[in-house]
Amino acid sequence: MSELFEPAAFRTALQDWLAENDLTPPPGDHSLDAHQAQHLRALKALYAAGWMRYGWPESAGGLGGPEILRAIVGEEIVGRGIDHPGPYSMLEVLTPTMIDYARPELATEMVPKLLSGEESWCQGFSEPGSGSDLASLTTRAVQDGDTWIVNGQKVWTSFAQYASRCVLLTRTGGPDTPNHDAITAFFVDLDSPGVTVRPLRTMHGVDEFCEVYFDDVVVSADRMLGQPGDGWKLAMDLLPYERSTCFWQRIAYLYSRFDALVAEVRGSDKAVDVDLGAAYLALHTLRCRSRATQQRLADGAKLGADTSIDKVLLAAAEQQLYDTVRDLLPGVIELDGGEWRTEYLYSRASSIYGGTAEVQRNIIARRLLDLGKE
Ligand SMILES: Cc1cc2nc3c(=O)[nH]c(=O)nc-3n(C[C@H](O)[C@H](O)[C@H](O)COP(=O)(O)OP(=O)(O)OC[C@H]3O[C@@H](n4cnc5c(N)ncnc54)[C@H](O)[C@@H]3O)c2cc1C
Secondary structure, eight states: OGGGGSHHHHHHHHHHHHHHSOOOOOSSOOSHHHHHHHHHHHHHHHHHTTGGGBTSOGGGTOOBOOTHHHHHHHHHHHHTTSSOHHHHHHHHHHHHHHHHHSOHHHHHHHHHHHHTTSOEEEEEOOBTTBSSSGGGOOOEEEEETTEEEEEEEEEEEETGGGEEEEEEEEEOSOTTSOGGGSEEEEEEETTSTTEEEEEEOOTTSOOOEEEEEEEEEEEEGGGEESSTTOHHHHHHHHHHHHTTGGGHHHHHHHHHHHHHHHHHHTTOSSOOHHHHHHHHHHHHHHHHHHHHHHHHHHTTOOOOTTHHHHHHHHHHHHHHHHHHHHHHSTTTTTTOOSHHHHHHHHHGGGGTTTSOHHHHHHHIIIIISOOOOO
16 A cells, blocks of 8 residues: 555555446535535545544554545645535644644544544634634633533534534633643533523525534543643644645635636636736745645745735735635626635635634744744
8 A cells, every 4th residue: 555655656546446336426406414425425435445544643543654645635635626625624624633642542432433423513712802812712611520621602612503512722720820831722522411502594595604602511531632721822833834834725625626627717808818827926926835835844844924925925815816716707696696705705714714814924923933922
């Protein structure tokens, strides 16, 4: 199997497998329920055939090999429209953290459930008063013997209505504990008594994220991720994945939408070349940056503040692509109820989720360019 660790051979073998195993989604249904069902169906087949296991450590049910193999699977699956970039991205956001912070037995038990589509998970970080200023979060966990009792509210929790479990940040420190030592993470079963999940409708007309309420929810101490007070460190380790590797497949998706735009404007008597060229350049710049991030991972680097550059480029490229759609296909965003409109509206979120564009620029200025506090 190890000859498959060579990226070009891996991609060819995967493409051959996909040619023989048709995972095309059923046509016509663009609902979130349909995306989720297709996501689980695709993961199940890909995991059973081994593809979802490459690039993940054997200790967590993986088959080993470099991280770039994960990027190739994501590109092939999402770029072909077999899975949708939203649900797929949760794998890259949450799995590395589980592997690094969960007890080894817990990671070994749980990670295969996520990668195989047996279940989905969500990320419970943001709260009504704590988004950019995440360290101010107030959801509280209080120790009670071998358990912790959680009370509070999360918001913007993507796909929580489909999730069995949540990577949850809570406050465990007292008033004198410095903010960044006062936060502790747990891996919480969302079917626990006291958990209420309420979907929220976004402006693109989809219930993509939720409010999640915790009322005296009992969580076993062995579900703590890391040690008490490690939650801030966990968040700082997770967010770089949310700002870089989770875009591998999204970039492939954006290229596929760029191709669809080119097909729609082909033959138009309008001058389209300059706009299309600029949109392509933004996508290509993003892909080059993303490739460099893969290279850093392959060299053993720990991802950190430098991934804010990937995040800024992703948001800029995605919004430029859909701005170009609006300019070159007059009325399609404003008047049609179709996919371009939905995607245009969703593209506005790309400079918010995973940390806003302003906050990323602050990080770049302060931590990469050493320009001092904002
Ligand atoms: C589609 C989508 C999916 C999401 N999924 C999840 C999820 O699954 N789990 C989760 O936990 N969260 C999720 N979020 C929440 C996301 O992380 C937050 O929206 C984001 O961190 C911003 O926080 P906020 O919304 O509270 O805005 P605020 O922090 O209130 O920011 C409001 C405005 O002020 C600006 N601002 C704030 N602080 C500064 C500063 N220091 N300098 C300059 N400008 C500043 C911001 O840039 C922004 O323009 C999601 C958000 C979206 C849009």
